[in-house]
Amino acid sequence: MQRNKFLPDILTTLFDRRRSARNDNDPRDIRQLCLALLAEEGKVSGHKLAEIILARYRSLSDENKLAFFQFMNDELDINADQLVDLAKTYAETRATQDFERVTQAAAAGRRTLLGRLNQPNGATADLVSMRVDLLRLMKSHPELGRSDIDFSLLLRNWFNLGFLVLKQIDWMAPASLLDKIVAYEAVHEIDDLDDLRRRLSPPDRRCFAFFHPAMPDEPLIFVEVALSDHIPSSVDDVLSEGREPLLPEQATAAVFYSISNCQQGLKGISFGNLLIKQVVRQLSQELPQLTHFVTLSPIPRLNTWLNSQREDKLIGAKAAAVLDGNATDTDVRALAAHYLLDAKSSSGAPFDPVARFHLGNGAEVYDVHANADSSTNGRNQSSGAMVNYLYDLKRVERNHEEFALEGKIVATRAIKTLAKGPFKAKPQELTT
Amino acid sequence: MQRNKFLPDILTTLFDRRRSARNDNDPRDIRQLCLALLAEEGKVSGHKLAEIILARYRSLSDENKLAFFQFMNDELDINADQLVDLAKTYAETRATQDFERVTQAAAAGRRTLLGRLNQPNGATADLVSMRVDLLRLMKSHPELGRSDIDFSLLLRNWFNLGFLVLKQIDWMAPASLLDKIVAYEAVHEIDDLDDLRRRLSPPDRRCFAFFHPAMPDEPLIFVEVALSDHIPSSVDDVLSEGREPLLPEQATAAVFYSISNCQQGLKGISFGNLLIKQVVRQLSQELPQLTHFVTLSPIPRLNTWLNSQREDKLIGAKAAAVLDGNATDTDVRALAAHYLLDAKSSSGAPFDPVARFHLGNGAEVYDVHANADSSTNGRNQSSGAMVNYLYDLKRVERNHEEFALEGKIVATRAIKTLAKGPFKAKPQELTT
């Protein structure tokens, strides 16, 4: 796994920015310091207290981190009984003062604490890391989910879409940032900087990321784009070493072939929809001759679904053939199309998570391809099949609306024919 | 080597993205648009909806703004009855899911709306301006205070101290920014840029401001500092045109002679305490020979108080003499010292608002001066008297704590003597 290889270096880079807390000879423990930060003292020396607490936290063992979270979860919770009373009063009075009391009572002490911790330089990144710990510890201590609701609420406010900054990342970017792109790439693995150069340096390649001003050297999400004079049917072609680059002016299509979220600590806060649309807008302005904005996307759960269909009377044999590598390209494409348009989870949403994301954004199923991803991962998850989703900004809103309200999936006529063709019956519902 | 460039770059990017709403031919009115932004549609096209709503809002008449706020206040309020039920459930279960429901129910629709409006570039500044309108309309429609509680809560999150950027403002700053310093100066009026040049250009003058990355061309608060080889007893000297500048290396004191909040829309969100302390820290590093960090502050309510003392047996005559311009410097200073240490409002806090701010920050009363501010304003509010508050970072926390808990005001022995000297009895309590 690539991620670990670079992490030490990344930490080294962070090293000089990050200072240990000045003068931490405070005799109080972290719990007492938190209470002080919440009390009167926090008003004047909150900055320094927050520095000390965050530095202390960073050096805690997992056991002590757990204790810290339990303290927040239990001792800094809301007073629900008081909230009941205050809400009752407000229901009657509608008075401003009573509304204020409800508002305050509904905000747990831990929410105030986290807000006050976010004062020193680098604190935002620390709190994002703290949530990574929390999410990990929640697996064995699900009751900590209450605290995560407050984390999530604050992070959603702080990582408001209005605060994000879109930056193009090319081969002129700082090497320290490029290390992170290598580490965070989640779709098509990047070996090292020399490998990344092939994705950033040629004139027909683009990469865009969102940043937050309080974490200027941490990308939040990035997308890799290939400019092309056709809609590619294989990521192997897109990434091939020997290919001849295109002049940007000759491109007709922008192909989004990889989107990676970078921050586990921002789980549940979605940037991808806005990223794709801002990149479409920016590329349209730079290269007005572009006519198609498509993804070249994995179909991560295709094989799982095919497996579940082995016994199906209508498609079981073909599904098995695909899984065994004995199917024709047409059969692979037909089953993939069928899967994308028809396989649903118990909630009624598309069974495929990537499909859910793009269709939910208002994209359309444009084409499917066999033998499109020959990597181990590609073969294991989708028997090498991939899909193009099309973003047509004139239609995304209507598409989204219909998808959200009626579950309607827009696809090209060819894909619909392909999906329908060999099958008489709908596939069974599946549980995710 | 890219380090310094990154943040400014981000700021520039934010700045350039600002545009008027594209294609606003939406037939819906602003209320319907807000409901759409809150509904399913907002998930995919929130950015564009927010752009349109903010553009529409900017062109509303005051009457229509009022209607807009009333819509938010009444139709987008919390459901208090539902909150009561949910809080009761949570009081029993302590379940994560129930906590989440309480949290959601306690957040009014308007809070969600304001959060979703903050997507397009420039939206943060728009929402700050919106609150200026709200505060104005609240005077005649106090019930809108409920909405202001949500504004205030969100702005407090967005203008978290951890997101603020301290910048030094000198004569190399953009003229467009300097125009704003001239406009926002609230203590000692600046005539024009030529006048401002005298406060920024000499080597013994400094100015620092806090900025927020989402409003990069709007200072939030700024402080003007004079480096000096003594603690000045008059702002007239500090601002005099003919004075000979000092080499920074020769200074022993940094004098904070003006602090101005710039954004009415951020009323109630306090940046001054942190600004002063960060500037003290930065100047200490740049000029380690500095020994004193003091303010040269107005005493804005001195005359009001003196007036109320005209009939006092002990000090009435002297108070009248001060107000009539017939007092000796010693009497002016003595009464000012007495006022600062002893005059309280009904809540027990210092009667003087500037004193409340600095003493609350942990500063100490260092000296008082007669004939220190000969401007019309200075004569009207304090008979020309001014005060130095001292910031000693080693003592501010203890001072603050004692001030907050016991109301104790720290002052030099000389000031205490001066304040006590001619009086036998404490002055009466006053209402602000």
Next chain:
Amino acid sequence: MQRNKFLPDILTTLFDRRRSARNDNDPRDIRQLCLALLAEEGKVSGHKLAEIILARYRSLSDENKLAFFQFMNDELDINADQLVDLAKTYAETRATQDFERVTQAAAAGRRTLLGRLNQPNGATADLVSMRVDLLRLMKSHPELGRSDIDFSLLLRNWFNLGFLVLKQIDWMAPASLLDKIVAYEAVHEIDDLDDLRRRLSPPDRRCFAFFHPAMPDEPLIFVEVALSDHIPSSVDDVLSEGREPLLPEQATAAVFYSISNCQQGLKGISFGNLLIKQVVRQLSQELPQLTHFVTLSPIPRLNTWLNSQREDKLIGAKAAAVLDGNATDTDVRALAAHYLLDAKSSSGAPFDPVARFHLGNGAEVYDVHANADSSTNGRNQSSGAMVNYLYDLKRVERNHEEFALEGKIVATRAIKTLAKGPFKAKPQELTT
């Protein structure tokens, strides 16, 4: 005169960048230090020697500066006899080594010295200032012209057009730079920054300057441009306070109404031709709808010439009427057109220096206007008349060529008719 008012401030700004020479306890005088810099020692410690010499020079009296220039002029001259011998040898051998000897012998010691002085930070600006001194002292000591030939040659190399950087200057520019624009404006005086704001801040105004990387806070030359929907006939309109700004997209003409050289020390090194053409190119890209790039230029020697024509039989009476303010607009325009097309100096070039510059650049006489400049200066030099020169990039080369080889002046038919109309005979040749 505006220039002096701001100069102290400008110097203050320079102040912190400029440090006095470190450790100048060198016992040698400036002459000995120069010889050391030229000798072996200069190879290793040239940087420090140059710092000391430049700091010493800055503090010299005019008398001592004169002595310094005389030392350079006489003691660091070429050895002409040796050059004769070496050139003879080279004429025979054509050998590389002999060419090198000629090249070295033809370079005076002072040229080498000036090159070695240009090492410390800020040295380039110092040497430009040094030439300002030299040009002043040359008036009474013309023999120093020999040294100026070396200054000129080096500065021409250092201020190579390839090293210049074109920057747009708007109201976001540093105030310290804007002070210099106020100070250096040579055509239409600027009162102060508030006055300059009117020329930079409106959306239909532009200003561009050339900079050299070694003098990043010193503009070399700048041009002020008004975007307009017509070709203005009066600078009073262009500069009027009350006017309504135009949206840039509505402009059809870019009007260059002021070009100012900033550096006396770069006299004889011409940047104006390139500046105008680069600005035309840049504005064409930004605003492709622009159809006309014209100047609105003074006619600085019109009155001088009119005066010389008072006795002329054909035009004397009208010339006198213009000078006395009694002429019709048509007569003013006719005489101005006649002057621009026909009045020559003894060398055959146009009598008017501004006409020489623009026509030499390949511009055309497009229109002339009466009552176009009501300032004292405008009335004194040209009875208020002004002229538009047109830059049509498709024709400037051919125009320049014809002007340079045949003295041909291109003008619109209307101007030619106007110029010819009332006169039968050509005007006399004049001496500049």
Next chain:
Amino acid sequence: MQRNKFLPDILTTLFDRRRSARNDNDPRDIRQLCLALLAEEGKVSGHKLAEIILARYRSLSDENKLAFFQFMNDELDINADQLVDLAKTYAETRATQDFERVTQAAAAGRRTLLGRLNQPNGATADLVSMRVDLLRLMKSHPELGRSDIDFSLLLRNWFNLGFLVLKQIDWMAPASLLDKIVAYEAVHEIDDLDDLRRRLSPPDRRCFAFFHPAMPDEPLIFVEVALSDHIPSSVDDVLSEGREPLLPEQATAAVFYSISNCQQGLKGISFGNLLIKQVVRQLSQELPQLTHFVTLSPIPRLNTWLNSQREDKLIGAKAAAVLDGNATDTDVRALAAHYLLDAKSSSGAPFDPVARFHLGNGAEVYDVHANADSSTNGRNQSSGAMVNYLYDLKRVERNHEEFALEGKIVATRAIKTLAKGPFKAKPQELTT
């Protein structure tokens, strides 16, 4: 606050301006275009002509480049006979005008041509590349050396030390720049960016380079520095993968272990001396506790010299043993010390080129080490031996002076003892 941004901004502007020649449908050949650039036409359209000529040149074959250089060399030479006459006149008159004529006649047409070519953006880099071609073609056509004298003279002016910009290069630098560091490293080869990361990313490593504003993406020379708590005796240790980094505050020595010139086209123009001294100065300020600034340098011609000593009665046997890898460390060190202090070329300068460079800069021989460089190159050129030269800024000037005038080499007592020890007689003089 703009200060830091300004220069980078200028650099960016320069960089973006680069474009291929517009509209090159000029029917003239490159020779005719050059003559046009030198003639009247060049005055107004020089920028465009230069663009076309440089674009044409870039696409020439080597044969045609040779023809181009021959044209410059022969047809654009000085008129030596005319120069003789003019120099005679000046020898008599000392008149400014006559000096000007001599100056002009001594400048070959090719020098003027090259100056006028340096107008478009990127031209400086083109001309540096042109000289690379010239130097290559000179090997078979030595008569072109005359042209090189003009190239050299102009480049020396343009790459004046005063125009150079020192930049620290760390792992935040653009990857495109780091690629060049990998490519230009001339002493201890760098495999790829992953290898370079080890030299730039750790907190105890530094790299500094000189840049010229007209070639902002091309380093001219760079030096790699290891911060250390001892003076290292082996580059293998410095570059070892597993080593534990030091905190910068703990370092006592800065070790310059690699200096590389980047631009062949700037051959003969020396930046190394100034680079080392500016880096010493900068590091002294950043880390005042540093006491030693030393190199860890190769001894590139040690083996060559040892070979020439094989027959020497006194040291032949030991020299052979060193070359055969059979010598003790002490003998390797002794012979290396002896070589550095005593082996001279026919001119009397040190036989070793790296020694010549550092001793000429005023450095001292501080220590020598056996088994210090186990790379193939290190074993081949110096049997693995390396040397520390010490830069003591307080002594470099005196050292340089004594070295330059008397050939005196300063070394530590230990090195002098080591060098003298086993030998009775001085070694023979050698030819480089």
